[in-house]
Amino acid sequence: MPTESTFLLAGLFLLLAAAGWALGRFGERDLEEQPQPLNIDYLKGLNFLLNEQTDQALEHFLKMVRVDDRTIETHFALGSLFRRRGEIDRAIRIHQNIIARPDLGTEQRDQALFSLAKDYLRAGLLDRAEKLFGRLAEGSRYQVEALEQLCRIYEQEHEWQKAIDAGQKLEMLSGKSLALTIAHYYCELAEQSAEQKDFVAARAYIKKAQSGRPRTHRGALARAAIARDSDDSKTALRLYRRIIDENNYLMTEALPRLVEIYRSTNAVDKLESELRSLFQKQPEMRSDVAYTAIVNNIGGIAAIDECVEEFMLNDPTLGEFIDLQHLLEETPEDREKALARVRAALSKLAAATPRYQCKECGFSSQRLLWQCPSCKDWETQRPSSRVKFDSLLQRSL
Numbered sequence: 001m002p003t004e005s006t007f008l009l010a011g012l013f014l015l016l017a018a019a020g021w022a023l024g025r026f027g028e029r030d031l032e033e034q035p036q037p038l039n040i041d042y043l044k045g046l047n048f049l050l051n052e053q054t055d056q057a058l059e060h061f062l063k064m065v066r067v068d069d070r071t072i073e074t075h076f077a078l079g080s081l082f083r084r085r086g087e088i089d090r091a092i093r094i095h096q097n098i099i100a101r102p103d104l105g106t107e108q109r110d111q112a113l114f115s116l117a118k119d120y121l122r123a124g125l126l127d128r129a130e131k132l133f134g135r136l137a138e139g140s141r142y143q144v145e146a147l148e149q150l151c152r153i154y155e156q157e158h159e160w161q162k163a164i165d166a167g168q169k170l171e172m173l174s175g176k177s178l179a180l181t182i183a184h185y186y187c188e189l190a191e192q193s194a195e196q197k198d199f200v201a202a203r204a205y206i207k208k209a210q211s212g213r214p215r216t217h218r219g220a221l222a223r224a225a226i227a228r229d230s231d232d233s234k235t236a237l238r239l240y241r242r243i244i245d246e247n248n249y250l251m252t253e254a255l256p257r258l259v260e261i262y263r264s265t266n267a268v269d270k271l272e273s274e275l276r277s278l279f280q281k282q283p284e285m286r287s288d289v290a291y292t293a294i295v296n297n298i299g300g301i302a303a304i305d306e307c308v309e310e311f312m313l314n315d316p317t318l319g320e321f322i323d324l325q326h327l328l329e330e331t332p333e334d335r336e337k338a339l340a341r342v343r344a345a346l347s348k349l350a351a352a353t354p355r356y357q358c359k360e361c362g363f364s365s366q367r368l369l370w371q372c373p374s375c376k377d378w379e380t381q382r383p384s385s386r387v388k389f390d391s392l393l394q395r396s397l
């Protein structure tokens, strides 16, 4: 079966034949040459296509139509068309062919290098793409685009310091603030250092992350995790408490850590009283705590259990599946056990469904991702406001 590329090249040969008919020459041919109604080059190219030898046809086209001022745009158009169609080898061949022209002007060379870099990127040849974008970022009219692409490459390669350098240069050139993105790069470095137990470096990176505006919420969470891992539970508790107090969307991440630390230090009573005073000030937090406790299956802490019970009893969908009347008649111990069973079952169901969603593009995931894998924006994921228990329960029946 002839592919679309076959038709595309056939069309080009046809156009060339038509132009050849009128002008009697192709590319750099001798001006004195006589017009030929059907050029032999055209027939040769067509023959390759009829035999479905697309690559030979392309080579023939490149040989036939040399890159010059009149044909260069056709070459660029053909190259980007091949790239868009995913035929990267052919796109690369065309752009390399343009670069090989000895008398190419600076602007056209940069355009060809930029196109070739995009081909490499599309082919997953990150090293080669990085090299070309790096060259263009040094000074060309593609400087801004090249720096943007370099940031993407460094993100993929987890080369965070290089990403910071490229990001800062990009900020200067474009006049656009990248404070939030750069703060995340610093957080990545902080987390890497913390993993290697270099807590001094980790704290220094967090400080840099939090020096920009807008400030990333991740900084507070990462700082708390560093404190916890470096056995500074006092600071960790203070930071996790602050995240919860601020009632930002990281409650789902901070509360389970807070519970862990209080449990490991046998200070659950303290957590109880802290939560109760929090609920007095902000009663609307009860449902957030309940939601977090259900999806993380946290139980056995009275202040939290009460929120979970209240949440389940007030949820119309859950009410249909749980025999509430029967449950309320149980002894306190049996009632606690029954609620624990329901909570564990819901937690299992919730764990199997996406709980975070990107507010920019709608991409959803089961755990919190700081960079959206789909739109590549940073810190755009938010927890679903509610687990859709009705659809979960329907699915599990």
Ligand SMILES: [Zn+2]
Pocket: 358, 359, 360, 361, 362, 363, 372, 373, 374, 375, 376, 377, 380
């Ligand atoms: Zn997204």
